[in-house]
Amino acid sequence: xxxxxEYWMRLAMAAGHRARIWSAPNPAVGCVVVKDDRLLAxxxxxxxxxxxxxxxxxxxxxxxxDVAGATVYVTLEPCSHTGRTPPCVDALISAGIARVVIACxxxxxxxxxxxxSRLTAAGIEVLRGVCEAExxxxxxxxxxxxxxxxxRVTVKMAMSADGRTAMASGESQWITGVEARADxxxxxxxxxxxxTGIGSVxxxxxxxxxxxxxxxxxxxxxxxxMARPTPRAVVDxxxxxxSTARVLHGDAxxxxxxxxxxxxxxxxxxxxxxxxxxxxxxxxxxxQLLMWLGEQGANEILVEAGATLVGSxxxxxxxxxxxxxxxxxxxxxxxxxxxxxxxxxxEQANRYSIISHDLIGDDVRITMRQKINA
Amino acid sequence: xxxxxEYWMRLAMAAGHRARIWSAPNPAVGCVVVKDDRLLAxxxxxxxxxxxxxxxxxxxxxxxxDVAGATVYVTLEPCSHTGRTPPCVDALISAGIARVVIACxxxxxxxxxxxxSRLTAAGIEVLRGVCEAExxxxxxxxxxxxxxxxxRVTVKMAMSADGRTAMASGESQWITGVEARADxxxxxxxxxxxxTGIGSVxxxxxxxxxxxxxxxxxxxxxxxxMARPTPRAVVDxxxxxxSTARVLHGDAxxxxxxxxxxxxxxxxxxxxxxxxxxxxxxxxxxxQLLMWLGEQGANEILVEAGATLVGSxxxxxxxxxxxxxxxxxxxxxxxxxxxxxxxxxxEQANRYSIISHDLIGDDVRITMRQKINA
Numbered sequence: 001x002x003x004x005x006e007y008w009m010r011l012a013m014a015a016g017h018r019a020r021i022w023s024a025p026n027p028a029v030g031c032v033v034v035k036d037d038r039l040l041a042x043x044x045x046x047x048x049x050x051x052x053x054x055x056x057x058x059x060x061x062x063x064x065x066d067v068a069g070a071t072v073y074v075t076l077e078p079c080s081h082t083g084r085t086p087p088c089v090d091a092l093i094s095a096g097i098a099r100v101v102i103a104c105x106x107x108x109x110x111x112x113x114x115x116x117s118r119l120t121a122a123g124i125e126v127l128r129g130v131c132e133a134e135x136x137x138x139x140x141x142x143x144x145x146x147x148x149x150x151x152r153v154t155v156k157m158a159m160s161a162d163g164r165t166a167m168a169s170g171e172s173q174w175i176t177g178v179e180a181r182a183d184x185x186x187x188x189x190x191x192x193x194x195x196t197g198i199g200s201v202x203x204x205x206x207x208x209x210x211x212x213x214x215x216x217x218x219x220x221x222x223x224x225x226m227a228r229p230t231p232r233a234v235v236d237x238x239x240x241x242x243s244t245a246r247v248l249h250g251d252a253x254x255x256x257x258x259x260x261x262x263x264x265x266x267x268x269x270x271x272x273x274x275x276x277x278x279x280x281x282x283x284x285x286x287x288q289l290l291m292w293l294g295e296q297g298a299n300e301i302l303v304e305a306g307a308t309l310v311g312s313x314x315x316x317x318x319x320x321x322x323x324x325x326x327x328x329x330x331x332x333x334x335x336x337x338x339x340x341x342x343x344x345x346x347e348q349a350n351r352y353s354i355i356s357h358d359l360i361g362d363d364v365r366i367t368m369r370q371k372i373n374a
Numbered sequence: 375x376x377x378x379x380e381y382w383m384r385l386a387m388a389a390g391h392r393a394r395i396w397s398a399p400n401p402a403v404g405c406v407v408v409k410d411d412r413l414l415a416x417x418x419x420x421x422x423x424x425x426x427x428x429x430x431x432x433x434x435x436x437x438x439x440d441v442a443g444a445t446v447y448v449t450l451e452p453c454s455h456t457g458r459t460p461p462c463v464d465a466l467i468s469a470g471i472a473r474v475v476i477a478c479x480x481x482x483x484x485x486x487x488x489x490x491s492r493l494t495a496a497g498i499e500v501l502r503g504v505c506e507a508e509x510x511x512x513x514x515x516x517x518x519x520x521x522x523x524x525x526r527v528t529v530k531m532a533m534s535a536d537g538r539t540a541m542a543s544g545e546s547q548w549i550t551g552v553e554a555r556a557d558x559x560x561x562x563x564x565x566x567x568x569x570t571g572i573g574s575v576x577x578x579x580x581x582x583x584x585x586x587x588x589x590x591x592x593x594x595x596x597x598x599x600m601a602r603p604t605p606r607a608v609v610d611x612x613x614x615x616x617s618t619a620r621v622l623h624g625d626a627x628x629x630x631x632x633x634x635x636x637x638x639x640x641x642x643x644x645x646x647x648x649x650x651x652x653x654x655x656x657x658x659x660x661x662q663l664l665m666w667l668g669e670q671g672a673n674e675i676l677v678e679a680g681a682t683l684v685g686s687x688x689x690x691x692x693x694x695x696x697x698x699x700x701x702x703x704x705x706x707x708x709x710x711x712x713x714x715x716x717x718x719x720x721e722q723a724n725r726y727s728i729i730s731h732d733l734i735g736d737d738v739r740i741t742m743r744q745k746i747n748a
Contacts, residue, residue, distance in 0.1 A: 343709075
């Protein structure tokens with residue numbers, strides 16, 4: 001009995017997950033090459049200017065004469081235009097691929113549908129829509145950035161079962177367990193920027209870097225993550241960040257967003273850049289800030305911040321996805337709230353959909369996303 | 375290939391779940407009779423004075439001549455004393471049962487170990503400890519009541535993902551979905567008393583009864599639940615409950631706990647009784663109140679109350695189990711907190727263990743229990 005198209009597409013999606021560490025601004029696409037119900041090779045998007053998933057997968061086939069007549073499973077429609085690399089459809093055609101199975105069409109106007117039509121014109125059988133919903137969720141950051149100018153905004157939160165992130169005193173080490181904190185490290189590695197607020201910088205002196213221990217990356221992912229550390233960004237209206245702040249140091253670059261006229265200390269490291277953003281009644285214009293991150297190619301924006309910045313994002317309806325670690329402890333009614341947004345009625349509050357719930361060590365991780373965004 | 379002892383014990387546990395509706399003060403025990411790897415019958419504890427699980431199961435075997443040489447799986451050690459019914463061990467011996475598999479020993483000092491030794495003395499093979507952890511969790515309310523005088527205290531809470539139970543205005547209909555509310559109905563049916571506070575009575579005029587629609591009981595359980603509606607209890611220090619309050623009406627009995635000297639209205643229904651409890655600095659003595667419920671035979675105490683009563687229970691460390699329905703919505707920092715307990719440091723906060731996490735409709739249900747209590 002041969003495996004289903006869905007089976008192979010799930011392998012392609014798993015390969016795509018490995019691309020998250022370095023693919024931005026390109027989407028984290030995965031691909032497998034299959035012949036006679038046998039896996040010939042796996043591939044995933046490489047950094048800008050290097051092979052896309054399909055080309056990488058074909059290059060991994062041990063005996064290249066096997067490729068003719070094979071089926072390629074790919075999570076996103078192969079590109080048909082010459083960008084920084086030649087079109088993937090040409091590579092598939094010249095390799096003699098017989099069949100291409102695609103999860104999602106590419107919303108990029110330079111590709112949309114034309115990749116598929118060029119494959120069909122070359123006599124290749126094309127099937128689309130296999131595992132489309134799951135693959136769309138994986139690629140949502142890329143899709144959102146193309147559509148609206150900025151990527152997926154995911155807010156990470158570690159809280160008690162009564163929705164508190166710290167005691168009234170500020171004490172918060174540790175609410176969640178070591179496994180949950182290791183899980184966060186993997187999300188950092190697979191995001192394209194980590195955004196925090198000046199409040200967290202001042203209170204916790206957070207570094208927002210990957211820690212060599214207590215992460216759950218394998219050796220290969222760890223090496224790739226270290227080679228391209230996820231950039232950091234600080235929302236700091238009045239440029240209060242001190243030049244000694246840990247978030248400005250280390251291998252990863254840091255952008256500090258400030259209001260016009262605010263100036264960072266002169267002795268910040270060279271890897272730090274200041275970006276001026278317009279202000280609104282409630283602080284920096286967060287949408288403008290996100291658009292700037294979108295222009296830099298960030299598909300996946302991970303927010304690790306305190307109640308003020310998270311509250312502002314929630315108040316503005318800018319949060320696409322929540323990544324909530326719920327610890328089995330009750331911190332009490334005077335402990336710090338998860339965020340500072342307020343709503344006059346239930347109807348005005350933002351509704352989400354549960355995507356997953358998993359036990360991570362002693363805690364439950366709940367992911368939920370905005371109903372309107374993938 | 376024959377089924378494992380664990381397989382049959384899980385069937386016995388499932389049968390035990392059906393007993394929850396009416397077994398108190400007896401434990402909700404389940405039993406199956408098996409011969410030649412074939413299920414002969416299922417049984418579970420009946421109301422006080424009626425058959426225990428083992429006797430019920432044996433009575434359900436279609437051809438009574440089959441019973442000789444059969445194996446009985448039972449979640450609790452069979453009783454060896456004459457209470458309101460004859461000892462179950464006698465029934466097992468006289469039926470010619472060859473083997474008895476037991477999940478938990480009975481901590482009741484009138485039984486503990488002696489049920490097993492009488493079976494062994496009669497030449498019956500006994501195996502104990504199969505699925506003990508799971509069965510102990512099922513029977514924890516009974517075990518706790520025997521050990522400390524009152525049953526398991528389970529607090530139900532329907533809250534937002536930021537730990538809020540209502541908007542600042544009090545608006546709370548509906549935070550969780552229809553499936554979660556139906557699930558709560560089943561917990562009401564399988565509890566031995568539903569405890570609330572005067573705040574909830576005044577704010578919501580809650581009835582705390584089973585609703586004929588929107589529950590997930592099957593026809594048989596529904597009929598049994600209707601025949602023996604779960605009693606209600608109100609914590610009402612100053613006897614403010616009005617005689618028209620819905621919680622005082624309907625088929626279920628209601629106990630109103632008050633401070634000494636407080637008097638209920640004269641025109642409350644006959645099914646309502648007042649119970650005077652000593653006071654402490656922070657209101658009624660909740661431990662004394664729970665002990666009284668224990669004396670009435672309540673193994674499972676379900677608390678459906680507001681932030682004040684839940685906070686008092688949490689502050690006193692009296693909550694054994696939480697049943698939390700988390701809705702994927704954020705209600706905001708000025709919305710009402712889950713409870714009013716406060717703690718000076720993380721170390722003082724009560725830690726629990728996650729028991730389960732399940733999607734119930736659009737919401738996630740998390741159960742967690744105190745580490746020290748089963």
